[in-house]
Amino acid sequence: MRASRRRFLAVGGLAAGGMLLELATDGRLRIAGRALAAAGGASDPSFRPFAWLAIEPGGRTLVTIGRVEMGQGTRTSLPMLVAEELDADWERVAVETAEPGPEFPEMRTSGSWSVGGRYRSLRQMGARARAALIAAAAARWRVPAGACSTQPGQVVHAASGRSLGYGALAAAAAAAPLPANVPLKDPKQFRLLGRRTPRRDAPAIVTGTARYGLDARVPGMRFASLERCPVAGGKLLSFDASAARRVPGVRDVVRLGDSLAVVADHTWAAFSGRRVLEARWDEGALASFDSRAYRAQLAEASGRRGTPGRVVGGAEAAVASAARRLDALYEYPFFVHAPLEPMNALAHVRDGRCELWLGTQAPNWVQEDVAHRLGFEPSAVRVHVQLLGGGFGRRLGVEHAVEAAELSRAIGAPVQVVWTREDDMRHGFFQPAAAHRMAAGLDASGRLAAWWHREASSGQNFRGRVDPADPDLAANLMWGGVDNPYVLPVMRAEFVLVEAPIALGPWRAVFAPSNVMARECFVDEIAHATGRDPVQLRLDLLAANDDADAAQRSRRARLAAVIRLASEKAGWGRPLPAGRARGIAAHVYDGETTLAQVAEVSIDGGHLLVHRFVCAIDCGPVVNPLGLEAQVESGVVWGLSQVLCNDVSFKNGRAEISNFGDYPIPRLPETPVIETFAIEGASQPLGAGEQPAAPVAAAVLNALFAATGKRVRHLPVREADLA
Amino acid sequence: MAPVRLTVNGVARDVDVAPDMPLLWVLRDVLQLTGTKYGCGAGFCGACAVRMGDRVVRSCQLSIAEAAGKSFVTIEHLAAAGGASVQKAWIEADAAHCGYCQAGLLIAASVLAESKSPLDDDAIDAALGVHLCRCGSYPRVRLAMKLVAAGLKKKG
Numbered sequence: 001m002r003a004s005r006r007r008f009l010a011v012g013g014l015a016a017g018g019m020l021l022e023l024a025t026d027g028r029l030r031i032a033g034r035a036l037a038a039a040g041g042a043s044d045p046s047f048r049p050f051a052w053l054a055i056e057p058g059g060r061t062l063v064t065i066g067r068v069e070m071g072q073g074t075r076t077s078l079p080m081l082v083a084e085e086l087d088a089d090w091e092r093v094a095v096e097t098a099e100p101g102p103e104f105p106e107m108r109t110s111g112s113w114s115v116g117g118r119y120r121s122l123r124q125m126g127a128r129a130r131a132a133l134i135a136a137a138a139a140r141w142r143v144p145a146g147a148c149s150t151q152p153g154q155v156v157h158a159a160s161g162r163s164l165g166y167g168a169l170a171a172a173a174a175a176a177p178l179p180a181n182v183p184l185k186d187p188k189q190f191r192l193l194g195r196r197t198p199r200r201d202a203p204a205i206v207t208g209t210a211r212y213g214l215d216a217r218v219p220g221m222r223f224a225s226l227e228r229c230p231v232a233g234g235k236l237l238s239f240d241a242s243a244a245r246r247v248p249g250v251r252d253v254v255r256l257g258d259s260l261a262v263v264a265d266h267t268w269a270a271f272s273g274r275r276v277l278e279a280r281w282d283e284g285a286l287a288s289f290d291s292r293a294y295r296a297q298l299a300e301a302s303g304r305r306g307t308p309g310r311v312v313g314g315a316e317a318a319v320a321s322a323a324r325r326l327d328a329l330y331e332y333p334f335f336v337h338a339p340l341e342p343m344n345a346l347a348h349v350r351d352g353r354c355e356l357w358l359g360t361q362a363p364n365w366v367q368e369d370v371a372h373r374l375g376f377e378p379s380a381v382r383v384h385v386q387l388l389g390g391g392f393g394r395r396l397g398v399e400h401a402v403e404a405a406e407l408s409r410a411i412g413a414p415v416q417v418v419w420t421r422e423d424d425m426r427h428g429f430f431q432p433a434a435a436h437r438m439a440a441g442l443d444a445s446g447r448l449a450a451w452w453h454r455e456a457s458s459g460q461n462f463r464g465r466v467d468p469a470d471p472d473l474a475a476n477l478m479w480g481g482v483d484n485p486y487v488l489p490v491m492r493a494e495f496v497l498v499e500a501p502i503a504l505g506p507w508r509a510v511f512a513p514s515n516v517m518a519r520e521c522f523v524d525e526i527a528h529a530t531g532r533d534p535v536q537l538r539l540d541l542l543a544a545n546d547d548a549d550a551a552q553r554s555r556r557a558r559l560a561a562v563i564r565l566a567s568e569k570a571g572w573g574r575p576l577p578a579g580r581a582r583g584i585a586a587h588v589y590d591g592e593t594t595l596a597q598v599a600e601v602s603i604d605g606g607h608l609l610v611h612r613f614v615c616a617i618d619c620g621p622v623v624n625p626l627g628l629e630a631q632v633e634s635g636v637v638w639g640l641s642q643v644l645c646n647d648v649s650f651k652n653g654r655a656e657i658s659n660f661g662d663y664p665i666p667r668l669p670e671t672p673v674i675e676t677f678a679i680e681g682a683s684q685p686l687g688a689g690e691q692p693a694a695p696v697a698a699a700v701l702n703a704l705f706a707a708t709g710k711r712v713r714h715l716p717v718r719e720a721d722l723a
Numbered sequence: 724m725a726p727v728r729l730t731v732n733g734v735a736r737d738v739d740v741a742p743d744m745p746l747l748w749v750l751r752d753v754l755q756l757t758g759t760k761y762g763c764g765a766g767f768c769g770a771c772a773v774r775m776g777d778r779v780v781r782s783c784q785l786s787i788a789e790a791a792g793k794s795f796v797t798i799e800h801l802a803a804a805g806g807a808s809v810q811k812a813w814i815e816a817d818a819a820h821c822g823y824c825q826a827g828l829l830i831a832a833s834v835l836a837e838s839k840s841p842l843d844d845d846a847i848d849a850a851l852g853v854h855l856c857r858c859g860s861y862p863r864v865r866l867a868m869k870l871v872a873a874g875l876k877k878k879g
Binding site for chain 2: 069070071072198199201202203204205206207208209210211212214215217223247248249265266267268269271272337338339340341342387388389390391392418420421626630633634635636637638659660661664665666667668669671673674
């Protein structure tokens with residue numbers, strides 16, 4: 001992020017009236033200080049040294065965050081980084097979400113990288129602004145800057161006992177050059193970072209005033225619901241909208257490509273109109289897609305040669321010639337995100353411009369894709385990012401925004417496109433299914449001599465197809481497989497691409513849950529087959545940690561540390577009540593965050609009960625421990641949905657789910673006690689939003705085996721698996 | 724059709740819409756009370772829960788015809804309707820994640836808090852276990868409810 005320092009110009013005669021025009025770096029003029037001017041008061045501008053940060057004359061610090069909030073806590077954690085170094089008064093820090101554009105060219109919020117990616121730069125912004133405020137105060141008092149310090153929200157000159165609030169210094173700071181090369185605080189001096197800090201939006205949430213995409217309202221708006229071909233990619237052949245048009249409140253039925261939009265005065269009228277639409281479809285090529293057949297294809301393909309991802313020695317031969325060989329096939333199904341807030345977008349196209357209000361993880365993609373579809377310049381598209389009622393990767397998709405914009409243009413009015421829950425479940429993009437063919441060669445003493453992991457799956461095609469000839473196919477898609485963290489003298493990880501014709505896209509922790517399930521369960525199988533303790537085997541597989549690569553040594557050491565911590569905190573090896581058992585799984589996510597989880601389960605009345613989850617995580621210095629715990633808990637419940645609930649099957653090209661009745665998610669009573677323990681081993685903050693979801697399934701399946709002796713090698717666990 | 728009169732947050736409102744329109748959409752699209760959320764439209768998730776007297780009702784499952792003459796409290800009016808201690812506990816426990824589903828949980832929690840039954844885990848499971856949260860806020864929701872039960876005793 002470049003430092004887009006703004007300048008303030010007093011323009012001609014207007015200046016006498018106290019009005020300032022603000023020249024933004026994008027060249028647009030905006031009127032600033034108008035309210036003050038109208039009141040005839042002073043025209044002190046804000047000090048806005050960066051697009052992310054403004055100190056207002058009234059003393060409020062405004063942090064404009066170029067990331068979105070979807071429950072992961074960016075509206076709390078990112079302002080903490082600025083406020084720490086600025087020495088802002090946290091009670092007077094306001095937060096707004098940025099708009100995509102030249103000042104915020106990349107707001108995409110994914111990959112669990114909001115805090116890690118901004119840890120230094122946001123602190124630097126705060127530190128430089130603080131230095132500017134100190135310089136302004138020192139100049140006013142005619143004392144050396146070095147004689148001044150700060151207390152939250154003010155500059156202090158201890159020798160004379162004078163102090164000035166940041167607001168009173170904003171104009172002077174804005175007029176002077178911004179200091180560079182300002183040192184950052186020693187972490188020992190942190191006031192805010194590392195403190196349990198409650199979510200900033202909590203008061204708005206509990207009073208119903210927090211605004212999500214679906215809550216956006218503008219005068220004269222309509223509501224619309226779109227009927228689509230039940231099979232993705234199908235064509236609309238003909239339709240009869242006469243009954244739909246007669247539904248009270250329905251304004252119009254508009255064809256939008258191969259969809260039909262029912263435009264109405266209320267959402268309910270739009271939904272009602274849809275129910276009486278008559279449409280004939282050419283369902284197209286996907287109409288023959290059947291997930292059972294596809295998954296059989298995956299299982300078969302996993303026995304073939306794939307694109308190699310990581311190869312050390314000759315695994316195939318080593319497995320074949322080993323004293324003992326273990327084989328297992330793990331199967332991972334399709335899932336759908338199902339955030340509680342269904343997809344929606346409000347768009348208003350007029351006079352060659354478009355404004356949108358929605359929750360999105362990819363504001364710039366919304367801007368670009370809408371502009372492209374409408375034939376506008378991106379600068380003609382404004383995106384007002386609302387709170388997201390869940391993201392999880394799903395809101396990286398922007399199709400609902402594009403259809404809202406097209407519809408608004410077609411009807412000449414602002415319109416909110418609302419997907420029903422059923423639309424959201426059936427027409428989302430799905431987590432790719434996979435088959436993992438695992439083979440291990442053991443030597444005569446039972447030691448793991450060779451590891452062979454073949455994955456058959458598809459890639460994510462939600463923003464373009466996957467190139468089957470890409471030599472990096474395995475490296476790109478086999479997260480947790482190619483970067484298997486254990487010391488394996490002979491290993492091969494390879495990927496067989498079997499494209500699925502449905503829409504596929506990123507999931508929480510992307511491809512890791514699939515590979516980690518197979519890998520961590522298979523390690524468990526090896527432990528039990530060779531009579532070794534699953535925790536000890538993992539530690540043994542990390543013991544010969546003499547890799548030439550220091551980063552690899554470090555992450556293995558950090559993985560071993562969380563395995564030790566989780567097993568110790570969980571009481572690994574200690575007796576449990578009858579019928580209960582523990583299972584462990586561990587992972588290094590993307591070479592960075594290390595985590596280990598111990599699940600404690602039992603079977604009761606044919607149901608798998610998960611009682612306790614002990615999680616140890618090393619994601620470096622923790623900015624907000626309360627936020628970290630929330631993310632770990634969230635990831636565990638997310639992972640449990642994959643084990644305990646349902647998957648998505650397809651028949652005749654249709655997703656065979658409709659709502660939370662047939663695609664349930666975990667509820668409060670089945671949520672275990674979740675304990676989080678952090679080690680600050682890494683030197684920089686690393687991701688924690690997706691990571692905790694990755695090992696959950698394996699920890700539960702391993703505990704299930706320990707409890708019952710049944711090795712379940714698929715998700716979800718069904719009653720028949722327990723019988 | 725004749726307008727329907729109902730009381731929302733202590734105010735009498737006359738609504739002239741199709742009789743089958745669920746209360747949810749009347750609140751959101753007609754009365755501009757968007758704090759009540761649409762999650763599933765089928766009674767599964769509880770995001771749309773509102774209070775009707777001392778009952779929790781799913782506003783997506785109650786037509787405006789059925790709502791006629793009744794009195795409702797939505798999240799926007801929860802503090803005034805005796806729910807302030809629940810809201811305070813929710814903030815103290817940092818219960819919400821994305822927050823989208825929380826209105827329904829808070830409504831249910833406020834009814835539970837006023838019930839005479841002991842606020843043990845079973846009671847919490849029964850009253851709040853019918854609400855869905857995709858973020859998995861459940862451990863903190865349970866904690867928040869226990870704070871309510873403990874008379875807002877300060878978190879240790």
